[in-house]
Amino acid sequence: MGSSEDEQVGFASLPSPLVELHDERLTRHGVHLQLKRDDLINPEIPGNKWRKLRYNLQAAREEGFSRLLTFGGAFSNHIRATAAAGQHFGFETVGVIRGEEHNPLNESLAYATKRGMVLTYLDRATYRRKTEPDVLAALQDRFGPCYLLPEGGSNGLAVRGVAELVSEITTDFDIICCATGTGGTLAGIAAGLAGQQRALGFAVLKGGQFLEEEVRRLQREAYGVATANWTIEVDFHFGGYAKRTLALDTFIADFHERHGVTPDWVYEAKMLCGLFAHIEAGAFSSGTRIIAVLS
Template identity: 50%
Template sequence: MSQFQEILTPYPSRLLLWHDDNKARKLKYNLQAARQQRHDTLLTFGGAYSNHIAAVAAAGRQHGLRTIGLIRGEATQPLNPTLAQAVADGMQLHYLDRASYRRRAEPDFQAELLQQHGPAYLLPEGGTNALALPGCAELVADIRQQIPDFDVLAVPAGTGGTLAGLLCGLGEQQQALGVAALKNGGFLRGEVDALTQQAVGQKLENYTIETGYHFGGYARHSADLLAFIREFQAQHSVLLDPVYTSKMLFGVLDLIRQGRWAAGSTVVAIHTGGLQGWAGWRERFDQ
């Protein structure tokens, strides 16, 4: 069964939508490393509606690993649907105030957390580290098997890990596009360059990052975005998540409309999932 479908548009560039779970790809080699290092516990960070938290909890259940989620903000009851499912999957939740959460990447703070919560394999927020990239790079080979002549891969960008991994699998003649899901996303270029430098020993130049389709910031929305999601589902029978893929597809279609790519170009837009977030989204915004 193919993982892609063609999105018919009135524009001269061809748009294909590829369905994939980037969180599982990011975790693939991290889980291998955790087992090799004889860890039985995964410790990670995320917001209260995080796709990554949901994915780590599910992976822990599937692979027989304990999971601990360090959640940004204060505990609230009842748990939202994302955290309730994480707990159902066996994850222990602990909460960090926002000042502490901002220290999540500091080695000294991480050492304190590991001392507090016991030996564990530490996964960064969003699952983005050097070991996340090979799993995402493998996606390029999977796409090539069915769409060998694509010109551009487009993906939503939150931490830059998926985009960096795709770059590691792309050839020089093909381009990648990251559409930032958060406000002030210009920093992502430095994050992507640092990741590819660590993974393959060099910065890669065959990509761009669009920062103008965030709709107000991370996990924020507008009436236009929600209308786009409804229209896209009605036309193509595909539900987009409200945080990542909807913003990416809106941006890609707008760029095609503007003539960003030559007539006849094939753009593959990657639907990275995240549909678990809809339950919490509806809870928050009554949509």
């Protein structure tokens, strides 16, 4: 088998396209908005999931691992992407899922098992300790040597992969926005910015203030230093992770009607809804150029 880098050639459709959004709400406030369509990189491993996994897959191969073990909630896009990547690149995969097993499996977990992933479950108290040595040792004893991927795939290698997104953007912009679940995407994007450009993350889970330290930690892991060119908005979680409300569903339906795009309700819809609320509230001066990352 060739190197991971050789295997990856042609797998991801890069750079992902930029699409100008035409919307009277933008025109009214003089704001320019483009969508960075990272969701089109690969149908099974889209967007930030591919960018986060890319260098981790290379490291796993170089270190001689044949099995990936990772963590996530029952609706985790990272779990899905790891299962698909494992099948495509020849790794066995284990998904450690937060909470109790529920049958039938939801669509996300059913997809993962169809891609060959073995699922195991940790009660919520133990899951909170998932990075502690005794919990990891028990998992390794059960499943054998594994390359460990953290929840959401966010580590230093992931941050470096995500940072490459910024170099693909050939148009001038002032602010770039992303949904924020574990902090890895925001950490990478912010690390790739230049000059006065800023990144704005929208937390998709309740109580997202802790993500600020996570972003700094991930940037230090990747580059040895944290940047100050980003902020996190924590008021658009719509009830918490993988929770939705009528207001969010109404926004998704309206966005699809206006633009022919149906944003993912767990992540991107919350970010876009928060962004448009900020625009309508006059948070951005006329002439501001914004990019919103869909992944």
